[in-house]
Amino acid sequence: MSLQHFLKTVFIATLFAGALGQAATETSTAKEARSTADHSKFSALAGPFDSGPAVTKACLNCHTEASRQIHQTQHWKWEYKNPQTGQLLGKKHVVNNFCTSVKSNEAACNSCHIGYGWKDDTFDFASEENVDCLACHDATGKYKKPSGFAGNPVAKDTEFPPGSGKIIRGINLAEIAQKVGATKRTTCGACHFTGGGGDGVKHGDLDTSLEAPDKELDVHMDVDGNNFSCSTCHKTEGHQVPGSRYAPTAQDKAPAHLRGKLDTSNPATCQACHGQAPHKAVKLNDHTNKLACQTCHIPAFARGGQPTKMTWDWSTAGKLDKDGKFQTLRDENDYDTYMTIKGDFKWAENVTPEYVWFNGTVNYTLMGDKIEKANEPIQINRFEGSATDGKSMIWPVKVFRGKQQYDPVNKSLVITHLAGNDDTAYWKNLNWVKAVEAGMAKGGVKFSGQVDFIETESIWPITHMVAPKDKALGCADCHVSNGRLEKVDGIYVPGRGRDHAAWLEIGGWLLAALTLLGVTGHGLIRLLTRKH
Amino acid sequence: MARVYLFKPFERFWHWAQAALIITMLVTGFEVHGTYKLFGFGKAVDYHTIAAWTLVGLWFFAIFWHITTGEWRQYIPTTQKMLAVANYYSSGIFKGEEHPYKPTTGKKHNPLQRLTYLAVLTLLSPLIWVTGGLYLFYADWPRLGLSGLSLQWVATGHTLGAFLMLAFLISHLYLATTGHKITSQVMAMITGWEDLGDDAALGKKH
Numbered sequence: 076m077s078l079q080h081f082l083k084t085v086f087i088a089t090l091f092a093g094a095l096g097q098a099a100t101e102t103s104t105a106k107e108a109r110s111t112a113d114h115s116k117f118s119a120l121a122g123p124f125d126s127g128p129a130v131t132k133a134c135l136n137c138h139t140e141a142s143r144q145i146h147q148t149q150h151w152k153w154e155y156k157n158p159q160t161g162q163l164l165g166k167k168h169v170v171n172n173f174c175t176s177v178k179s180n181e182a183a184c185n186s187c188h189i190g191y192g193w194k195d196d197t198f199d200f201a202s203e204e205n206v207d208c209l210a211c212h213d214a215t216g217k218y219k220k221p222s223g224f225a226g227n228p229v230a231k232d233t234e235f236p237p238g239s240g241k242i243i244r245g246i247n248l249a250e251i252a253q254k255v256g257a258t259k260r261t262t263c264g265a266c267h268f269t270g271g272g273g274d275g276v277k278h279g280d281l282d283t284s285l286e287a288p289d290k291e292l293d294v295h296m297d298v299d300g301n302n303f304s305c306s307t308c309h310k311t312e313g314h315q316v317p318g319s320r321y322a323p324t325a326q327d328k329a330p331a332h333l334r335g336k337l338d339t340s341n342p343a344t345c346q347a348c349h350g351q352a353p354h355k356a357v358k359l360n361d362h363t364n365k366l367a368c369q370t371c372h373i374p375a376f377a378r379g380g381q382p383t384k385m386t387w388d389w390s391t392a393g394k395l396d397k398d399g400k401f402q403t404l405r406d407e408n409d410y411d412t413y414m415t416i417k418g419d420f421k422w423a424e425n426v427t428p429e430y431v432w433f434n435g436t437v438n439y440t441l442m443g444d445k446i447e448k449a450n451e452p453i454q455i456n457r458f459e460g461s462a463t464d465g466k467s468m469i470w471p472v473k474v475f476r477g478k479q480q481y482d483p484v485n486k487s488l489v490i491t492h493l494a495g496n497d498d499t500a501y502w503k504n505l506n507w508v509k510a511v512e513a514g515m516a517k518g519g520v521k522f523s524g525q526v527d528f529i530e531t532e533s534i535w536p537i538t539h540m541v542a543p544k545d546k547a548l549g550c551a552d553c554h555v556s557n558g559r560l561e562k563v564d565g566i567y568v569p570g571r572g573r574d575h576a577a578w579l580e581i582g583g584w585l586l587a588a589l590t591l592l593g594v595t596g597h598g599l600i601r602l603l604t605r606k607h
Numbered sequence: 608m609a610r611v612y613l614f615k616p617f618e619r620f621w622h623w624a625q626a627a628l629i630i631t632m633l634v635t636g637f638e639v640h641g642t643y644k645l646f647g648f649g650k651a652v653d654y655h656t657i658a659a660w661t662l663v664g665l666w667f668f669a670i671f672w673h674i675t676t677g678e679w680r681q682y683i684p685t686t687q688k689m690l691a692v693a694n695y696y697s698s699g700i701f702k703g704e705e706h707p708y709k710p711t712t713g714k715k716h717n718p719l720q721r722l723t724y725l726a727v728l729t730l731l732s733p734l735i736w737v738t739g740g741l742y743l744f745y746a747d748w749p750r751l752g753l754s755g756l757s758l759q760w761v762a763t764g765h766t767l768g769a770f771l772m773l774a775f776l777i778s779h780l781y782l783a784t785t786g787h788k789i790t791s792q793v794m795a796m797i798t799g800w801e802d803l804g805d806d807a808a809l810g811k812k813h
Contacts, residue, residue, distance in 0.1 A: 550648040556641060583773075
């Protein structure tokens with residue numbers, strides 16, 4: 076390389092580095108400019124903090140109403156009374172077909188509760204200092220609430236389980252408290268991306284691939300584009316996050332929200348921004364009366380490289396390896412397909428949703444509801460809706476198929492004590508009867524003493540991972556026989572063979588064929604009788 | 608050789624443009640129906656819709672033309688010679704008999720043609736227009752107070768119309784070959800002049 080070349084290269088490199096540096100400065104300046112408070116300058120947050128509640132007490136010095144707001148939320152109560160069905164829902168009450176229930180497993184499950192110390196029924200839901208501000212407002216990515224601590228972070232190195240020799244490293248709560256910020260994809264995702272016990276397990280349209288998605292994966296969250304956080308759509312006021320699955324907005328006929336205008340409808344729907352006629356091609360807008368936007372615009376879920384669990388068979392749990400130890404079998408991509416403590420799983424990526432009419436009402440099969448083996452699979456949460464009720468839209472859903480423990484005598488789902496360092500926890504002792512007995516006792520529910528397994532289905536609406544418009548479904552995905560909507564009843568889909576009137580199909584072609592036969596015959600006779 | 612001037616330029620243009628549009632709509636319509644895959648559903652719908660609106664425009668002019676020229680009278684049904692014409696097509700044509708009806712500029716259609724075209728224009732076409740229009744404006748039914756309509760029935764009616772039109776097209780294409788020469792009637796629709804053969808020139812009774 077000549078000297079001239081060398082100098083040129085250095086010059087360009089310097090320019091480039093300078094530009095980069097400037098860009099970085101601009102970004103951080105812009106970020107600082109948004110907030111009027113630098114939390115690291117607050118003496119109340121100087122720390123050190125030895126526990127979560129100690130941090131919250133400091134937060135409450137300024138954010139005086141925060142905890143009381145939180146106390147009103149589903150995130151805090153894990154309880155929701157559905158006004159339509161009267162059912163008492165929420166994580167506190169429902170039984171699902173993943174790890175089945177929170178009750179009796181609080182110490183483990185409640186690492187995703189936005190509170191500190193909910194380990195059993197004695198938890199004080201009126202406590203302000205037990206509200207966990209950092210779970211949602213950590214901006215460092217260092218905040219962790221390990222399983223087994225009932226939602227508490229670990230402030231100093233702790234052996235867990237006790238006597239196991241495994242050390243959980245303490246985290247510096249003061250550093251985290253000094254750098255708090257608005258919620259981000261990662262803070263919401265810490266729980267919502269890993270629901271069901273691991274990355275992508277539960278929802279299918281929520282997993283860690285959404286921490287920094289590209290445009291293909293999510294057109295709104297695209298880090299190089301719109302870069303939405305969760306709260307851009309789940310527009311939160313007074314800590315009330317809209318858009319709960321317990322009472323979803325299946326049909327939104329309201330116009331797009333307008334600044335300055337009071338809008339009481341759910342701000343998390345597509346229509347809240349896009350309105351009722353979002354397509355330039357008019358014919359596409361003709362579809363918005365029957366189809367949820369998600370039906371066409373989310374062609375598949377689990378699209379980010381992280382598979383989701385599709386089935387879970389608890390009935391095969393308990394098998395030890397040849398050395399008599401707990402085992403985990405993995406597929407070629409290193410995903411667990413069998414665990415001694417949990418049974419068999421199936422994972423899938425790029426899953427085509429199933430499609431159902433849905434009017435927003437979800438009916439749960441709750442503890443104590445009678446379930447019959449003859450009615451398998453039992454619908455853990457039935458989506459109500461039909462083509463004719465005027466409130467339903469066709470929605471894409473993930474159907475999660477399970478086989479789980481139940482009481483065959485009392486014919487009810489059961490509460491199972493899975494996690495815990497004790498004699499009854501299934502994950503320690505592999506004894507179903509003991510585990511269910513303990514769980515049911517904690518829940519105060521009658522148990523026959525027998526455990527059997529029953530097939531169940533749960534339904535999860537697909538609403539995240541919105542693809543760019545050129546990746547949305549095309550006409551022929553549905554307007555065809557055996558297409559996406561083949562199983563959806565009550566609607567005439569042009570191009571779908573099952574909607575055709577048989578008399579017309581047979582009669583019409585017969586008419587055409589007979590006409591053709593007639594004129595052909597007539598022509599042949601003419602030809603044969605031709606005189607010259 | 609006797610020739611008669613039957614079809615004026617506009618009429619010929621109307622005929623061929625309409626033929627092209629109807630064939631386009633049959634081809635695309637049965638694709639939309641799901642009978643086969645050719646252009647792809649979305650394109651088939653687009654072509655079908657464009658062709659439909661074009662035909663609406665064409666009809667606008669055609670109706671105007673028929674009214675102003677009085678040509679609509681060509682479709683008034685008559686029973687005169689109907690039996691003779693029916694006999695001709697069912698037997699006479701095989702024996703080399705002369706066509707019992709000789710068209711003139713004022714009466715260009717034989718009685719069977721009159722009846723058929725009248726049925727196509729006043730029964731079949733409205734069926735297709737009405738069901739097709741409803742189909743097209745499906746999303747506006749609630750606003751038009753038509754919420755009670757069923758797309759199933761509208762689509763079924765439209766498809767019925769399509770099958771009838773297909774049957775008409777098949778027979779029409781064949782019957783076009785039954786003139787004095789196989790090409791006489793097609794040529795008439797191209798040039799306007801129909802060749803009626805030598806017998807007519809001799810002034811034979813018909």
